[in-house]
Amino acid sequence: SLPLGWSLLLPTSFxxxxxxxxxxxxxxxNFFFYFSEIQYAAEDSFLKPFLHTWSLxxxxxxxxxxxxxxxxxxxxxxxxxxxxLILGFLMSxxxxxxxxxxxxxxxxxxxxxxxxxxxxxxxxxxxEIKKGSRCxxxxxxxxxxxxxxxxxxxxxxxxxxxxxxxxxxxxxxxxIGTCLIIWHSNKDEFITKILSKKIFxxxxxxxxxxxxxxxxxxxxxxxxxxxxxxxxxxxxLGIIIILVSIFSYYFVEKPFRN
Numbered sequence: 001s002l003p004l005g006w007s008l009l010l011p012t013s014f015x016x017x018x019x020x021x022x023x024x025x026x027x028x029x030n031f032f033f034y035f036s037e038i039q040y041a042a043e044d045s046f047l048k049p050f051l052h053t054w055s056l057x058x059x060x061x062x063x064x065x066x067x068x069x070x071x072x073x074x075x076x077x078x079x080x081x082x083x084x085l086i087l088g089f090l091m092s093x094x095x096x097x098x099x100x101x102x103x104x105x106x107x108x109x110x111x112x113x114x115x116x117x118x119x120x121x122x123x124x125x126x127x128e129i130k131k132g133s134r135c136x137x138x139x140x141x142x143x144x145x146x147x148x149x150x151x152x153x154x155x156x157x158x159x160x161x162x163x164x165x166x167x168x169x170x171x172x173x174x175x176i177g178t179c180l181i182i183w184h185s186n187k188d189e190f191i192t193k194i195l196s197k198k199i200f201x202x203x204x205x206x207x208x209x210x211x212x213x214x215x216x217x218x219x220x221x222x223x224x225x226x227x228x229x230x231x232x233x234x235x236x237l238g239i240i241i242i243l244v245s246i247f248s249y250y251f252v253e254k255p256f257r258n
Contacts, residue, residue: 001017001021001049001050001051001220002021004016004049004216004220005017005049005220008220008223008224009223013014016036017048017049017050017109019032020032020033020048020049020050020051020053021050021056023053024050024053024056024057025208027048027056027057027060027061027064028057028182029051029053029054029057030054030055030057030058030061030110030111031057031109031110033048033051033054033083033109034105034106034108034109034110037105039105046218046219046222047219047222047223048219049215049216049219049220050215050216051215051219052211052212052214054109058109058110058111058114058120061111062111062114062115062118065111065222066118066122069084081124081126082123082127082130085119085122085123085126088115088116088119089115089116089119089120089123090116091116092112092113092114092115092116092119093116093169093172095113096114096116096167096168096171097114097165097168097169099113100113100165100166100167100168101165101168104165107167107168108166110168113167114167116174116175117167117171118252120175120176120178120179121179121182124182124183126181134183134184134185134186134232135181135183135184135186136186138186138188138189141184141185141186141189142189142190142191143186143187144180144183144184145180145181145184145185145191145192146191147177147180148176148178148179148180148181148184149176149177149179149181149191150177151173151174151176151180152173152174152177152178152181154165154173154177155171155173155174155177159173181195206242206245206246206249208249208253209244209245209248209249209252209253210241210242211242212243212245212248213244213245213248214241216237217240217241217244218237218241221233221237
């Protein structure tokens with residue numbers, strides 16, 4: 001991104017861009033953009049190539065703190081692990097609901113109001129480990145899978161980032177929907193078979209790379225006014241993003257993971 005920033009951005013914008021890169025490397029993007037008073041989904045936010053790294057910073061902060069909390073819990077409160085996970089989930093969700101009405105920008109960017117979204121998965125993992133399996137009731141799986149799909153579809157169609165309180169109780173919709181799909185997926189179930197198709201699995205495999213690449217490429221395209229060329233230019237950018245993501249998955253992600 002640096003060569004593009006150097007050639008396309010004005011000096012003051014380039015300095016801010018460089019600071020956003022440094023903050024992303026230090027997993028502090030969420031604080032950088034909060035203190036820069038950037039409103040996510042506002043018009044000017046589409047011109048910030050590294051704005052999307054705020055969420056990666058929140059995740060990394062969680063991944064650093066969470067194991068420490070788990071270690072202490074295992075040492076002193078092992079029998080209360082699930083209670084602590086659920087309590088953390090409820091406290092974080094309650095905090096998000098309250099702060100969303102008073103400090104919406106701060107609420108959007110920080111870990112304490114986002115942790116519940118990640119802890120939802122931790123609770124599922126706990127029950128799967130304890131039970132040794134997920135739900136085996138075929139009819140219940142089918143019904144709750146459909147509900148899960150509908151909840152996620154509802155959030156895609158009706159959530160408005162500019163006006164809705166987020167994260168808050170409203171955000172329970174996609175989180176619960178995702179949890180239902182994870183918990184009630186079964187290899188013999190129709191929706192699971194659809195979600196297991198190679199195209200969806202392939203998108204899932206490169207999704208992290210897609211997330212990393214899509215925002216800077218679209219941001220620089222907007223800055224260069226490339227996206228004003230019509231639908232063809234946008235489709236072309238989409239293809240480029242997919243190809244670059246596939247490349248970085250196989251030649252960066254997989255080798256480093258191994």
